[in-house]
Every structure is written in structure tokens, then in C-alpha cells.
Amino acid sequence: MPADASGQPCAIRDVLDWIGDQWSLLVLATLAPGVKRFSQLEREIGDVSKQMLSKTLRRLEQDGFVAREVHAEVPPRVEYRLTPLGMSFLEPMRGLIRWAEANQAAIAAARRVAT
Template identity: 60%
Template sequence: MANKYAEYGHPCPIRDVLDRIGDQWSLLILESLASKAFRFNELHREIGDISRQMLTVTLKRLEFDGYISRTVFAEVPTRVEYRLTVLGESFLQPLRQLVDWADSHHEAICYARKTNGGALVTD
């Protein structure tokens, strides 16, 4: 039986999506854009500790995957805005569930790390 995702170059949709949005910055950017459209410098200030280069790279990836749109306005100076697409907005519900779960369980995770001596188990 042929894999229905083979034509897109990745056999596993879960791994494909998580690999792209599970980086250090994508979720923060998507959450920030949930409230409004941002210009690059505004978004850079909103995120805080992201480098300009990493913000540029991450925005391009999110745009490529269809989560956000980039609109260039014919003004002087040129104005560029980033906003969520319909696809990006549809991701907000599971994203918020993940954020809520992390908030609710972070203390338990930190406790487990502390009581387990901080050692990682490798098999």
C-alpha cells in the first residue's frame, strides 16, 4: 500500500509537523501572532531574546509551510506585516492546549528532574 504522504516528501505527518514547529522559536512566534499582525521589529521586540537572523529564518519557514503570511505594503519606507493564515489560526487551539498542559504540569516535570538527579537515561 502506497503512503499517501509520499508525494510530499515525508512519510509521517506527525513527525513532519513537529519537526518544523517544535523548534525553539516557532511556537512563540505563532502565539505572538495570535493577537495581531506584527511588523518585523515589533515582533522582534515581542519575542525578546531571538536574534534578528533567527527571526528571519523562522518567519520564512512558517510562511513556507503556510502558517503565516507576509504582506508588503507599497509605502515609503516599505512596510511588511506578518499575520497568521487560516491554517495558522487553526493551529492555535492545539497550541493553547499544549501551553495549558505545560503550565499545569511544569512543576511536576521540574520536580521529577530534580528527584531523578538530573541524569538522563540512555539505552
């Protein structure tokens, strides 16, 4: 976990580290309606590679946001769902998405002026 200047763990840096990646929010938003298989996630997200989706799911599982369940079938069926922690993040995430959508044009305009 990233530390602050005093060497203590910094919660906001840790959360922003994974929120800021390209795929985590998309995976969480895609899992919000309910349980999905890997292929469903891949299809619904669209332009994510299998490797990157797998890596993102592993990280979200490690951090306690996503649960993975393997069903003993042939071929094995693997399903992903949000955990209670993942579900608790949905509302703050939706607020961030609403803010980004409302301010996207202003940010783009500021970037044009800065270049």
C-alpha cells in the first residue's frame, strides 16, 4: 500500500491507484447488475484483451471487490460477482462517472488551451 510522507499507509493513494487504471471501473460497472462469466464481461466491455481482463479481475478479487466462483463442470464454469465491498463502491463510483460526464467538455477545452 502506498505510504504518505510519514511512512503511514495512505488509503486514498491506494484506492486512486486502482481506480485510475483503465479497466477497473468498467469491470465494476459491468458487474453491477449481477453475476457474469468471463466471456460475458469480455463481450460487454469490448476492447479489453483477455490478458488485461484476467489481470484486472485478479486484482479486484485480491482487493476484495470481486468474488470468483468456479463450478465443477466440464468445461469448468467460472463466474464473477461483486462482493459487499464492491457493491458499497457503486454509488461513489457512479458519482465520479456523473462528474466526469458533466465536465468532459470543460476538461477537453482546457486541454486545447494548454497545448
